[in-house]
Amino acid sequence: QTIYLKDYEVPPFLVDHTDLRFELFEDGARVHSTLSMRRNPESAAGQPLELDGDSLELESVALDGQALSDGDYEATPASLRIDSVPDQFSLSVVTWIRPQDNTRLEGLYKSSGMFCTQCEAEGFRCITYYPDRPDVMARFRTRIEADQSRYPVLLSNGNDVERGELDDGRHYAVWEDPFPKPSYLFALVAGDLVEKKDQFTTVSGREIDLRMYVEPRNAEKCDHALVSLKKAMRWDEEVYGREYDLDIFMIVAVDDFNMGAMENKGLNIFNSSCVLASPDTATDMAFQRIESIVAHEYFHNWSGNRVTCRDWFQLSLKEGFTVFRDTQFSSDMGSPTVKRIEDASLLRTAQFAEDGGPMAHPVRPDSYMEISNFYTLTVYEKGCEVVRMIHTLLGPEQFRAGSDLYFERHDGQAVTTDDFVRAMEDASGRDLSQFRLWYEQAGTPRLTVEDEYDDAQGTYRLTIHQSVPATPGQPEKQPQHIPFAVGLIGEQGKALPLRLSADEDENDAPTQRVLELTGDSHTFTFHGLQARPVPSLLQGFSAPVRVDYPWTRDQLMFLMSHDPDGFNRWDASQRLASDVIESLMHQPKDVRTDRRLLTAYRHLLADRSLDQALVARMLQLPTVAALIEQSETADVQAIHEARRRVLTELAVELRDDLVACYRRNQESGEYRLEPEDIARRALKNTALAWLLHVKDEEGRMLAVKQFEGATNMTDRASALRALVNSDFEGDRQQALDRFYGQFKEDPQVVEQWFAIQASSPNAGSLAHVEALLEHEAFDWKNPNKIRSVVGAFAGQNLSRFHAKDGSGYRFLAKRILALDETNPQIAARLVSPLTRWRKFKNVYSEGMKSALETLRDKPDLSKDVYEVVHKSLKD
Ligand code: ARG
């Protein structure tokens, strides 16, 4: 049941027009579909018609208006086959489906009383029989009929062309989408929703109606999404020259949703947690996340919808490019350095882990069993880095020319990542043939850097070796084309001119160069140096690679305070802290933390000249996940313990500095979402967390006061988190109870409340997490609740999840087994904390492996979980 890229064939039939009529009822829905189809001239002649289905009940089939009888076709819940059809015909099919019972949340389903859809990747086949593949693009007309009082709002893609009343208190609406699209971009919503209206005037002067539809209780949580949407629309015009193309753009929020959001043409559907916000209920991080997701889905209108994917192996064509576009947007809206740090740390911990594990796959995978399992960090985030590298290699102007050419050349088509790269090549004249390996080879390249300083010559040589590790199915690798940005820092902390030859004028030489690595090893010689410089390597994280260079702790401290590249300042802080933590790992209790780390952090806390958002980031010690990723074979408990020791020592020694930092950054007036305010809150709340970590009495007083008096959720949730992570058990429970009492009607806040507990090494003991699953607000049918308890425990509470007795693993396996019956997509996602069992010391890996075996042995395992479990256990 594995599908291969090499087996791709053009679709035997095309659909010119798709006419749908939905009759929505309380016990099910009847779907009438009429497809105007014809044979694809590019395909082999005489093939039978075969349509995809999933759990469908067929009521009738007609060909060119003639009802077919049983012998004329072959129908199962998963396919409809008609052996002989003319070259051009109209096919009418009626199916009966049960959205009420749809717990998989794929296709048409119900979420808190409303009907909604999720069709990417293969959900449309749960609605009706269809050639459910992205290279079949049709114009859709959709008529929705439903009870008027329960479902006053009826939405689908495109323009609202007709509405009216029917008998029995029912009504209907007809929507027409003028743009041909694949079935995965189809959407339907029916519910009792309030409408928030706004407007946008495009660059060419067209007036666009913006509408947001939410449940009445969420009416006050729409402003931020609408503001973000308008910013994104303007930005896409200015930066990419992309204008919106329909007269109306709609956003709907639904509570039960497998992923973050979906870019359906003209009708984006969002997970409530990724779109609804108010200062009282959402943290700064949530506000920023919403801004970027709203932008992401909007940007898909061009990178995804106008130009779509030929097949699902090309998923990164739309996702990698669109993530790149949304990161550029966020970077323009806030602190670029901090945005880069956030993206790079996600990549370096989670994506590198994926790339080094049994599910490793290229940005353009070449096979899969279940496509839902390939909505991964590799396809999205590494895919984004690949596009970013093209941007770096070409420069902004040529990149923009390449993007323009891509949209112009492929508008209305379903294409491949190769077509994207070709447009970049054609517009810039650059040869990216070796660069294409980034799409084809899995695994994280490793760069090993050596240097040599020649005092007599005044030259400095950097030698860089590249290797790409073997990954499942790809034992041998070729060297990749890597843009490697470097700088050299001189004695006075000055960025030195980089002269690649002796006669280059030092005034012309830049202080940053992007070296292009294409072979196994390269040597670069820099001229005119007075002393040995400190290298600043991979500035701005210019490529998704690992870099090994033997920096000393003194050099790292030097970079922390002098590197002109903000990203590398942060990187130096992480390398220094990691090194200190790792060296303490198997040391007796009385071995103290290197004083230099303390000094570095004391300087940081006092540094008011540096971007305070960057300071807040640099103060964060590397996470346990990052430390696991950096180790050869991980001993989670030892890592956790060493990290805790360092944190304790720092917090004790820096206590007064932390209090001062807290007071200096305390709330002053109204809540504003400006970068300086966000930075101030981040810094203050980091200081608070550290103080509570060492049970500081003044810290406790400040936390309680902040918790009670907070005017926004960032401060309230941070105080709650600090208390929950502390040993002040009385305050912890009191704060948790008060918080829940105050916000129990708000699902998004309750989800935060769950996650704060489940991810806490203190509060989140297994017993407590089990108790949360019995809580009145917990709901196994709601993916957000599952993520905020089970996901947060297994993904963020690593010292508890990796209990040496294996209890955390058994807990997870048990939940996955149950979820496999109701929502296989979510079940499969939860397997991922177990997949990298080989990375861990025996005491852990044995338990992880046996949890995977428990899953493997379940009869009727879903395809989703089957794929992940079997690949993880392979040899
Ligand atoms: N295309 C959506 C986005 O990235 C994600 C939808 C994924 N859905 C899924 N069932 N895997 O914006």
Ligand code: ZN
């Ligand atoms: Zn996307």
